[in-house]
Every structure is written in C-alpha cells, then in structure tokens.
Amino acid sequence: MRSYEVAAETITVLVAATVAGLALALPIDFGWTSQTSALQLNLLAYSLPRAVAAGVLIAMIVAVLITTLGSPGAAWTTTVGGLVVLLANHVIGHAGKPNSSLSTMNFIDSLAGGVILGALGAAVLHRRLPAFAWTLGILISLLLGAVNPVPRVGGGIDETITAHWRATEMPPAWMIVLALAMAGFGLAANRKRPVAERLTAELPLAPILAGVVLVLVTLASAEWLARHGDTVAGICLAVVTAVGTAIVAAMLLPGRDGEIALLAVALSAVGSATVAAELPAWSIPLLVSVTAFGMWAGSRLGSPVVCLVATGALGIATALTADSERAWVIVGSAATVSWLIGYGLLSVRPRYVPSRVLGTMVIFVPSAVLGMRDYVSRGHDAMPAPDHGFMCTVGSGSTASPGWTSALVVGGCLVGLFLLRRSRPLPAVEPDSPESPTESAASE
Numbered sequence: 001m002r003s004y005e006v007a008a009e010t011i012t013v014l015v016a017a018t019v020a021g022l023a024l025a026l027p028i029d030f031g032w033t034s035q036t037s038a039l040q041l042n043l044l045a046y047s048l049p050r051a052v053a054a055g056v057l058i059a060m061i062v063a064v065l066i067t068t069l070g071s072p073g074a075a076w077t078t079t080v081g082g083l084v085v086l087l088a089n090h091v092i093g094h095a096g097k098p099n100s101s102l103s104t105m106n107f108i109d110s111l112a113g114g115v116i117l118g119a120l121g122a123a124v125l126h127r128r129l130p131a132f133a134w135t136l137g138i139l140i141s142l143l144l145g146a147v148n149p150v151p152r153v154g155g156g157i158d159e160t161i162t163a164h165w166r167a168t169e170m171p172p173a174w175m176i177v178l179a180l181a182m183a184g185f186g187l188a189a190n191r192k193r194p195v196a197e198r199l200t201a202e203l204p205l206a207p208i209l210a211g212v213v214l215v216l217v218t219l220a221s222a223e224w225l226a227r228h229g230d231t232v233a234g235i236c237l238a239v240v241t242a243v244g245t246a247i248v249a250a251m252l253l254p255g256r257d258g259e260i261a262l263l264a265v266a267l268s269a270v271g272s273a274t275v276a277a278e279l280p281a282w283s284i285p286l287l288v289s290v291t292a293f294g295m296w297a298g299s300r301l302g303s304p305v306v307c308l309v310a311t312g313a314l315g316i317a318t319a320l321t322a323d324s325e326r327a328w329v330i331v332g333s334a335a336t337v338s339w340l341i342g343y344g345l346l347s348v349r350p351r352y353v354p355s356r357v358l359g360t361m362v363i364f365v366p367s368a369v370l371g372m373r374d375y376v377s378r379g380h381d382a383m384p385a386p387d388h389g390f391m392c393t394v395g396s397g398s399t400a401s402p403g404w405t406s407a408l409v410v411g412g413c414l415v416g417l418f419l420l421r422r423s424r425p426l427p428a429v430e431p432d433s434p435e436s437p438t439e440s441a442a443s444e
Contacts, residue, residue, distance in 0.1 A: 013134050051107045054107065061118070135346070206252045222366040225371035251420065274406075286335065298345065305417065
C-alpha cells in the first residue's frame with residue numbers, strides 16, 4: 001500500500017475504533033434519558049456489564065470468523081454493517097419516548113460495537129500502523145468513558161438515579177456518521193484485495209472457548225464481589241477464580257499468545273483499583289498522550305515480565321494511598337496505569353489476530369476488583385428486623401482492599417506467565433540458518 005493509503009486507513013481505524021469502543025463501554029444515552037422512569041435506568045445500569053461482556057464475545061467470534069475467511073472485503077463490509085446498525089439504533093433512540101426500553105437499545109449498541117471492533121481487528125491487526133490505531137482507539141474510548149461516571153456493577157434499585165443521571169450522548173451521532181463515511185471509503189479501497197488465506201471450513205474453536213470462559217467468569221467474579229465483598233473467603237474465591245480462568249484461557253490460545261490475556265487481566269485489575277471513578281476532562285489529552293507513548297515503548301522495548309512487576313507495584317502503591325484525595329495522586333495514578341496498559345498490550349506480539357482482539361477487549365469487561373471497589377464505596381444494605389421496612393447502609397471494609405486484591409491478581413498472572421512459558425518454550429533457532437520469509441512475517 002502507498003503511504004497516503006496507509007495514513008488514510010490508520011485515521012479511519014482510529015475513528016471507527018473509538019466510536020465502537022464508546023458504544024460498547026458506555027450506557028446508551030439520549031436527551032430524554034433522565035426523564036424516563038427509575039426502573040428503566042436501573043435496568044440499564046444492571047444490564048450494562050452483561051451487555052459489555054456480550055459485545056466482547058461477539059468481537060471475538062467475528063474476529064475468528066473473518067480471520068478464517070481471510071477476506072479484507074468481508075472485514076470492511078462487516079465494519080460498515082456494524083456502523084449502519086449503530087447509527088440506526090441512535091437515530092431510532094433519539095426519536096424515541098421516555099418509556100422506550102433503554103436496556104434493549106444498549107444491548108444493540110454494545111453488540112454493534114463488538115462487531116465493528118472484531119471486524120476491524122481482523123482487517124488491520126497484521127499491519128503495524130493501523131494495528132496501533134486500533135489499540136489506541138479502544139484505549140481512547142475507555143479514557144473518555146472515565147470522564148463520565150459509569151453505573152455500578154451491583155446493588156439494589158436506586159430510586160434517586162433519575163436525579164443524578166448525566167446525559168452524555170456518547171458516541172455522538174456526528175461521530176458515528178463520520179466513522180461510517182470513512183469506513184465506506186475503506187471498503188471501497190479494500191473490496192478487491194485478494195483473500196489472504198485459502199478458504200477453509202475448519203473453524204478454530206479453542207480461541208472462542210478461551211474468550212467465553214475468560215469473559216463470563218470475569219463478569220461473574222465482578223458481580224459476586226459487588227454483592228459479597230465483605231468476606232475474606234469471598235475475596236479469595238473471586239481472586240483464585242479470576243486468575244485460574246486467565247491461566248486456562250492463556251493455555252487455550254495458540255503458542256504464547258496467551259500472554260496478552262494474562263497481561264490484560266492483571267492490568268484490568270490494577271486499573272479498576274487505581275483509576276478514579278470520575279476523571280477531570282482536562283486530563284484526557286494528557287492520558288491519551290501517555291498511553292500512546294506507552295504503546296510506542298512497548299513496541300520497541302516490551303517485556304511482559306517487567307510490565308507485570310510494575311503493575312503489581314502500582315497495585316501495592318494504590319493500596320497504600322487509597323485514602324488520598326490529592327489531585328496529583330489521582331491524575332498521576334491514572335497516567336501510570338495508562339502508560340502501563342499501552343506498554344503491556346504492545347509488549348506482546350500474538351501470531352493469531354483473534355488472540356490480540358480477545359486480550360485487548362478483556363479490558364472492557366468489569367473485573368473482580370471493580371466489583372469489590374463498587375462494594376466498598378457503596379456499602380451493603382441491611383434490615384435490622386423483618387418487621388421494619390427501612391434500610392440502613394453498613395460500612396463494608398477498608399478502601400485499601402481493592403488495591404491489595406489487585407496486587408494478588410497480578411501475582412497470580414505472573415505465576416501463570418511463567419507456567420505458560422515453561423509449558424511452551426520457544427523453538428531453538430540455529431544461528432547459521434537464515435530465517436525463512438514465513439517465519440519473518442509471523443514474527444512481525
């Protein structure tokens with residue numbers, strides 16, 4: 001491809017990935033959302049983590065299917081189709097009424113976002129600059145989502161939710177239209193490109209199984225700790241389950257591709273404990289720059305072991321400074337997490353495209369640490385006696401618990417990384433034998 005074609009494709013992927021990430025991660029929102037009933041908003045908040053998990057699974061399945069086909073035209077056609085569904089959902093939603101089902105429209109939004117990200121990943125992750133843009137677009141959407149408070153993972157019905165609901169309308173309609181137009185040009189440029197691999201009827205099920213296990217168990221752990229985060233046994237069970245699932249998923253992925261899944265679980269845990277519930281808007285450009293720098297560093301001097309050790313140290317530091325409200329601590333911690341996520345995701349080089357799709361998008365799924373942090377901040381409700389109808393909120397433990405829990409998760413993922421490398425050593429390379437073109441392409 002010519003340089004201007006690569007630049008145009010990179011910008012297209014960046015915009016489309018950002019739009020899809022916002023649609024996947026944030027609750028759907030319109031101007032009339034705050035006027036709807038508390039029941040509708042609570043259903044939206046309750047179903048949001050499951051909608052995100054469904055979108056991540058769809059992204060994984062789409063990436064596997066399109067990678068198996070090996071058709072760039074099919075990848076871009078699917079991307080355009082997902083953007084059309086996303087735009088139609090928002091147009092219908094804007095014309096809707098306050099009694100419309102927000103949870104249903106949010107599921108459609110998340111599924112469309114997952115389709116777009118999975119198809120885009122299959123289309124561009126084998127080329128360096130567009131792959132960089134795909135990852136950066138996803139991380140930008142997560143940072144933009146951190147500006148707005150996200151509904152809680154667990155808890156009962158909040159009757160006051162309509163009073164403090166903020167209208168965000170993310171992603172905005174104009175951004176979806178822009179992404180659709182740019183993806184249309186991408187489809188026109190790639191529709192006649194030859195199929196990269198011979199068509200096959202064999203569908204690799206191991207990566208799909210790895211995604212199903214990792215996403216569903218991660219979500220279940222988050223929902224469990226969001227309701228039962230006050231016992232040591234419950235915390236240990238959730239941590240062991242999360243780490244064990246990450247190791248199983250890593251073993252199911254081909255070769256050493258599972259390293260990215262272990263890194264993603266560890267980074268997600270520490271990020272859930274470290275990043276403030278609501279970041280100031282002025283910090284987003286800074287965090288995006290730090291993330292991009294971390295990605296650049298990871299692509300040049302990446303080391304998964306170094307990343308996990310630094311992530312564990314950050315988790316411990318988060319636990320020690322859990323009660324600090326200083327702005328430099330909050331923004332500095334978020335910047336450190338942003339750099340580590342960018343560094344970690346680019347420090348591993350999976351050979352199979354869906355492995356990178358799964359490892360990157362697991363960060364969207366609420367982790368067990370996020371569920372625990374939600375429990376700690378919310379407390380739990382208790383009735384003093386069956387004949388009393390009022391509820392009282394009871395404190396639920398130390399604010400440092402999420403930080404220590406995230407450090408335990410990182411430690412487990414580090415053990416899993418060594419187990420993966422021990423069970424799958426790299427093949428010995430003879431120094432005198434020239435590297436074949438196939439091996440060279442795979443290593444890139």
